[in-house]
Amino acid sequence: MKKFYDMIETPAMLIDEKITLNNIKMMQELSNRKGVALRPHIKTHRMTYFAKLQMEAGASGIACAKIGEAEVMAKAGIEDIFIANEIVGISKYERLKMLNRKIKTLRIGVDNTFQIDQIEKVFNGEKPLEVLIEYEVGEVRSGIISDEDLLFLAKYVNSKKNVVLKGIFSHEGHTYKASSMEICKEKAEEAYRRTVRAAELIRDEGIPLEIVSVGATPSIMNGAYFEGITEFRLGTYIFFDLGQALAINDFSKCSASVLASVISKPTDSRVVIDAGAKALVSQNRTEGICATNGFGYVKDSNNVRLKGLFDEHGIIENKKFSQEISIGDKIEVIPSHICPTVNLYDKVYLINDGYIVKEIPVDCRGKSQ
């Protein structure tokens, strides 16, 4: 093991091992206490290494966003995968057919009959594909909105022989924009109530539903819960990021950072680092409890944030910080939004007490097809 600062070429992604293991344990225990299954969403880390640690800690399975991710995870031995997204395309269902033969449990999200018809066609004579209906609860993204459409789709699925309706899922992503933690929790619980009600509507039609899946890191960290939920499905809690740390007012859970070098100090307040939009992503949440006010937070600093990101340069404007730092120094930046940031790297460095424990491949990086 070597002291890491000295030999890591920047920009690079570092993962603090202790904090990450604590985060995994913390969320599993929280789910266990509530009596719901935990299905971590691996779109945050995109690494089989961490998915396996989450499974070993007690996760019931994993959630993915894309078939490409699910294929990599299945190859690594994970046997219970829910792709929480609408999959469309005959060639994609052909791939799902192969995957469905290979692992114990494969499920996908649906919100339209076009998908059901494609599944029905491709899965003919196969082990049926299990699906969960996506229900919209305020995020303004995908998912069924009206009761009428919901019941129509549930009955439509139920009438097919190669598709099995297993449950319902929703994502309370709009709670990221809540103006306080209390309102975040309220909005999340209202979203959960609506999801549970939607499940009841379907059950009232005599269609059994096993799973009611919800979750997002800020909501669950703020204690949101509603009777009838069977599964928490969330991703960012493993590493946190600037937005998520602000949502819970706690930076101590941030385990991922981008190591960068100071390459220029053109004025007495401007510090330029070698991590730009290809190393940190220029996302900046503008409202609510996750509002990041910039493009990253200098770790262990007194609120030093990146003001700007060019493709290859990160810009800090801070006179005091500039006085304390020299060209050639390395700093760690907590990204604004971790999920697309991890996806920029081929590997991460696992760090423990300042030493490199190992290099971990981001083996689902770019696997968005």
Place this chain on the structure above:
Amino acid sequence: MKKFYDMIETPAMLIDEKITLNNIKMMQELSNRKGVALRPHIKTHRMTYFAKLQMEAGASGIACAKIGEAEVMAKAGIEDIFIANEIVGISKYERLKMLNRKIKTLRIGVDNTFQIDQIEKVFNGEKPLEVLIEYEVGEVRSGIISDEDLLFLAKYVNSKKNVVLKGIFSHEGHTYKASSMEICKEKAEEAYRRTVRAAELIRDEGIPLEIVSVGATPSIMNGAYFEGITEFRLGTYIFFDLGQALAINDFSKCSASVLASVISKPTDSRVVIDAGAKALVSQNRTEGICATNGFGYVKDSNNVRLKGLFDEHGIIENKKFSQEISIGDKIEVIPSHICPTVNLYDKVYLINDGYIVKEIPVDCRGKSQ
């Protein structure tokens, strides 16, 4: 050759071969007419394939942003590379030393004495490293600002035996925010005037300067020029993007697009595609001639733009477009900002007349160290 829509898994990046070759030729001819060298910046495409085409078309060399890129390009046989960025760190200079032995011409950007001291130390006994001083002309990024600092650094470099001052360079990136094409050109020419003047100041000290390098796609497309410039250094012109097309009011030069599938239509106006922030980057220029008003433009559409990007979903809100398109259809999206978008892909599909000509690896993807 196969018709491409049918078999490409989405999201994927497509490059139109004819338009790209035309763009390469157009910029080379424009530079030739002005009598200045063209040094394409490969940070846009990050592919040795296109760098070689640019060299074959008459480019004097290439510009890179990172050593990682330069190493890949040198390995592919490119012998004249300028890394237009401040490089810091002994280990990085050790890598540059290897590269300097290998290729005919290697140059880097400098704006501080810390770099010069590191070069002087590492390059002792080697072929000296050639450098260009970066001069700030309004972008508020890196580069020397005052005449005093400029002359101090020029003399400092000139006093060393392992570093050779070859020129000066600037980047008029602030012109992206100009409110009109005329003002863009004016601002660019003012930036060029200042760069040429800075070169003269150094020459007046008896220090010869061979190169005066400037350039950004909107400025040069708008005809900006100033006597004394020796080199155009720009990247985006090879593919253009939404911001750059708006800057010149011409979409016909956009040769890169992201192929995406419609996966959901939750309302009568909302269309959800399978390309999110991991396939299109959620950058949105907010002001000036490059203001993108959204996160991508649906190719050949009547101003249909992506309103939102989640990690894995792109959102269009357009009633008319929604009526015309079905779940399962594939669309092409011109990205808001091409440079970080290409960097998300391992390969691109080269397309000619609707057929796949070949798959090209993005061999510098992620090579930001």
